[in-house]
Amino acid sequence: MYCYAPMEYFIELTFSGLTRGSIYALIALGYTMVYGIIGLINFAHGEIYMIGAFTALIASSVLTYLGLPLPAILILAALAAIIWSAAYGYTMEKIAYRPLRDAPRLSPLISAIGMSIFLQNYVQLAQTADYLPFPALIPEFDFLEPYAGIVGSTDLVILVVSALGMIGLMLLIKYTRTGKAMRATAQDKKMALLLGINVDRIISITFIIGSGLAALGGVLIASHIGQINLYIGFIAGIKAFTAAVLGGIGSIPGAVLGSYILGLTEAFATGYVSSDYEDVFAFSLLVLILIFRPAGLLGKATIEKV
Amino acid sequence: GEPIKIGVAGAHSGDLASYGLPTLKAAQLIVKDINANGGINGSEIELLIEDEACKPEIATSTATKLVSSGVKVVIGHICSGATKAALPIYRDAKVIAISPSATTPDLTQSGDYPNFYRTIGSDAVQARYVVDFTLHTLKAKKIAVIHDKADYGKGLAEYALKFIKDSGEAKVVLFEGVTQGAPDYSAIVQKIKRFRADAVIFGGYHPEASKIVSRMRQKRLSIPFISDDGVKDDTFIKVAGKYAEGVYATGPADVSQSPIGIEYREKFKQSEGKEPGAFFDNAVTATLALTNAIAKAGSTDPKAVATALHNEEVDTPFGKIKFDDKGDPIGIGFSIYQVQEGKYVQVQ
Amino acid sequence: MEPLLSVEDLTMDFGGIRALDQVNLRIHPGEIVALIGPNGAGKTTFFNCLTGMYTPTGGTILLNHQGKGGKRINGLKPNKVTELGLARTFQNIRLFSNMSVLENVMIGRHCRTRSKIFGAIFRDPATLREEEDIIGISFALLERIGLADQANTFAKNLPYGAQRRLEIARALATEPTLLLLDEPAAGMNPQETLELNELIFSIKDDGLSILLIEHDMKMVMALSDHIFVMDYGRKIAEGTPDEVRYNPAVIKAYLGEEDVRA
Amino acid sequence: MLEIKNIDVFYGNIQALHGVSLRVNQGEIITLIGANGAGKSTTLMAISGIVPPRSGSILFEGRDISAMAADEIFKLGLCQVPEGRHIFPELTVTENLDMGAFLRRDSKGIAQDLEYIYQLFPILAKRRHQPGGNLSGGEQQMLAISRALMSRPRLLLLDEPSMGLAPLITKQIFDIIRTINQEQHTTIFLVEQNANLALQTAHRGYVLENGRVVMQDQAAELLSNTAIQKAYLGI
């Protein structure tokens, strides 16, 4: 029965794992940024991603109706998704999280859960609960044809974009003034204020960047899967969150690493064991890693100074 | 006289509303006609509508609510899980329930719910069609059976597995569930390739089906894909686009030529401005069968209604039907369809 | 007399930094011993190693537990160390800020009491008695530090100096034989420091030994029987207050010129 | 330079300051002393715009800053070293210092100041690549003051700079406070528990009790005031 070359199979699985991982990574980056700066598990982040996908769908439908060429549609739709998701992220932070900045730790979490429920139902009422086909915006690359069995064009685009996203973010955080201000704000808000950093603005920027990235993810992933509905955000959100924690929440490279590991685990679990339990594998891996590295793979496991 | 109360329970909100709402509409359309013609034996029909969003724990409380408001007959529920949760309550209250869409074989076959009827073939029947088609028409020898881990899909897949094994004509090389809502199914597709399956039977709904089929075709895996009723939906064709071409799915026998079917479809289109979705014909059938039985029985007395359901044939979109002693419909069968040039075409 | 605590060659590394380098120290019963040294010398780290917060990289810590000779306590969990009779306060106050002042002290009784879930639910006589004892002892300690009338306010609402004293009371509630105080006078004004001195003397009179980290030299000189001086993780001097005060190495590293004259 | 007029400050419903008024003249070292919880830190927080006063006004060089945002106030040249240091624990020592110069854009000047700081506090130079959170208490205090100096403030607010510092360092820090005041003409507003030292360093002083200013005078006068001696100097 096992006449299929094992090595080839392994490579195929690796690619499908990487694709999944990249998908998680695009969402996990936003999760980790927001967590890093205000210590909030932003359960509504998945919804922002979903809104991004919907906005792109709406934009592309309208643009198609207007008769624009495909590349233009892709770019404009992605742009619209990014702009509006960022706007939603920004507004959400202002309404639901900012008033709770000094509240007990769990209050913003509940607010986030509420926001997530609200946004899901908002989209359902404004649009539909049904699955909607999402047009294939990413063209098929001819040069990939010989490798079609292994990797497709959307896979490749997603892989590249998530890698670029991570590198861009890391550069931003390490070297720009905004990045520095973000790190300072993340560690001590009061002191950042005392050093003349506009903390509110920095937090807003974080939400805007995180949401924009999620929207970009939304466009790419939706066009990879070919359909969207209002629950895509929730499921992907949980996975992305898991990935972010796996890598060490708050750490940007950690989020990407965690996503790849999670994606690969799921692919190999499916490939070599059974997809019945792929999520069980994913979560067990998480527990296992956290037992040995309680702050995630790249999280700083410092001894707390007493 | 006193209005006759009929409960209508199902998913009218949430993500499964697209299955529940057509049912509700069908009942409303028919009842409107009946009431316009003076009701049943002079009594108007009153519909009590309950939404349970296909959630079992809500279904039990809505069932209780219907029972406590004096309902004796219910059209519903939509999902098998919710139906299963509600049925004991109906049974204990001696309420008759008739579902247009709950297909779990147990519901009728176990004999636990003598008060339950349905106007749709059970999963076992459907699985039989799927397997027979795959084995005899497609002549597949190595079959991958995939499902979506949910009630309906997994149940169907398990029956398919059993029938294939029993037939001894082919081997099941892979039997697995995929996670609903996962963003990417490449890994399972690679696995199907690896086991050199020459056909895939999928139990589940169209979102997963379209994702799997698209992935298969993108990975240049062109073996036949045979699925069920949950996939025989135009949305599937839209979503999967060119990859849908050639996919097989079972579905209730074609009723597009039946005058009753056409009548209610037209009415639906007039009032809603779109094509009725899944299970609409089944719901029309259920409502017609139930109101007919009440009329014949002369009351909503459960015994009398049951006798009428078992014995009195009624004209429906599916032709003349009645119910066997377990509550399954006699006269409603399945057909096999294939997507050809963007449309489902009956092939068997 | 046998020492209560003897530390031999204690070493602690953090990554590349050696925070403690083969430190030796002895405390005899009933002594007040001070540990001084410049900022970053490793004093708090020393405390953390003693109390099980950190596991030392090398060396031995022997505690004479109830006269049964030296028991090695390196690497024990902090709660075990506390049970053996070492209690501490923290340099950065770590009270249970949203619990009442009294409850903070009652927590200190935890390791000296036994009641379990069964007792909690059924409130059998033994549990009730134990609970009353806890309250009684805790109140007594509060009276001693002058906070009895604030017993039911949140710890976080206390003034800073009071919080420091509360930390001491909480540590005393664990019935230690050795009390470790990490800069108890920090943030207090000179007047409050004087009051603190009184408290520490009275604790000594109860027969406890005290190991004290403090930068307020007036206080250190007034209280201690013996002083250890550390710099860069090493012990650079030890002796009586007067010996240390005039030790040139100590003056250079820590005291500065003026204090010699003072 | 700075004039506080009759401010009331609240935490929720609790009033921490009752009609506090005080002024700081250009070039002065001013100290505010008082018992624990008197409201000294609150006064500084009100000036920095972290806890805005509910009534009254705060004038900085004639401008009312009482309703301004903290970062705006900072831009005017007011920098605070808060109680408890507030080092960014995961930034290295150098990065922490950089944050002090966050709004400055003269990289040359910044580099010079950095050198100057490292001369002032050699231990910081040694630890420059360590995360700030791992420093000892005293090291952190030095870092906090240095970080504030990196912003070249015109008015420096210091909240208990001597807390937890070794005698030698305390002396150093007070020397440096005087140096900054004399050489760089930075005006300094000093809040201190160690009233002795504070009054020896400052030109003038205010005494705060339960959120009210109860006394103000030349530092030397306060030092010799018997009531003050009894209450705050432990004599």
Added chain:
Amino acid sequence: MLTAKDVRQALLIGLWFMFLTFPLLVIKVNTIEDTIIWRWNNMFIIGGVCFVATLALRSGRRLLVQKKQEDASLKNSRLSSRIRTHLHHKMVYLPLLSLVLLFFILFPTQFSTYQTTIMTTALMYVVLGLGLNIVVGVAGLLDLGYVAFYAVGAYSYALLNLHFGLGFWTVLPVAGLLAALFGVLLGFPVLRLRGDYLAIVTLGFGEIIRMVLENWSEFSHGPSGISNIPRPGLFGLDLSLNQSIIYTYYLMMLMVAFTIFVVNRLQNSRIGRAWFALREDDIACQAMGIDKTRTKLTAFALGAFWAGMAGVFFAAQNTYVSPKSFTFLESAIILCVVVLGGMGSIIGIILGALILILLPEYLRAISDYRMLVFGATLVLMMIFRPQGIISTVRRTYTLKR
């Protein structure tokens, strides 16, 4: 009251929301039928609503601030604290308590069986909330997978009944203990984890349990669930559906009373204090001689215990269990009960459960908007009362001599 600035601000906010909601609310696409519908009126409705709401909010806030300033001199003038001091008065709370009790006792006689079922469910959430409160509210361990223990309880009853014919009363304690055992099992690996790392692991644990129930058909009957679970028995009497529902309701009430009694005693005991301390500062806690490991494990076990028992009630009430009922959303709602009610406050959690479970029920009238309103309510409640409906009051002690 309102200045020109307010109006300008409100206008800006109105415009912003018109922009924000433009794609989703104005354009409706259906890529199945290839239709695009433009709904321009939505845009103006949103703009108008936001404008008016902003103005209302601003004037409201201004009024409130003024009032606050007037009250500021009076300490304890806040309504909640005033209520609380009154509540502590025996003359007030005893009659009040009896009134509330009377209401609950008479409930099934005054309302339909349907209402009774809903109330039973709400009471179930009271127990769940109180259980989770031990873990989250008291011990400060954020558990996002609490529903796992609920599932363990429900399936214990379903399976033990199916295979061994064990009855409700036998299984009730067994399920509690089984859930507690799972609590310890979960507790062990996560002991070293702090804060949100704990949250994700518990979330994962909850999902694992659900997925095992879904996939391991031989054991759990898979996604189709287990039906025909008997309702609680009453000395072998034959109860009609109505009677049995009312009977279950009263049992649930007893269960709630029992839970309140035990949880209250636990909170105010040596163990309870240790849990609180652990929440406040776990390092200081260890330095005070508290065994962190053991304290955490007892919190997990005792929290899970109640979920297990509530699970048995759930299975018995619905006579049906399936993995679908134990999703993450359920955990989230229980967590909302705890936080919304006020962590650590028993009365708060009871109120929280009643509000959160009854609210969606009574919002059925506006069925389409119900979950929308529910989500918005969560956000608003948190904004206006971040510490929950009733914030924790620590017990005060007096010295008996």
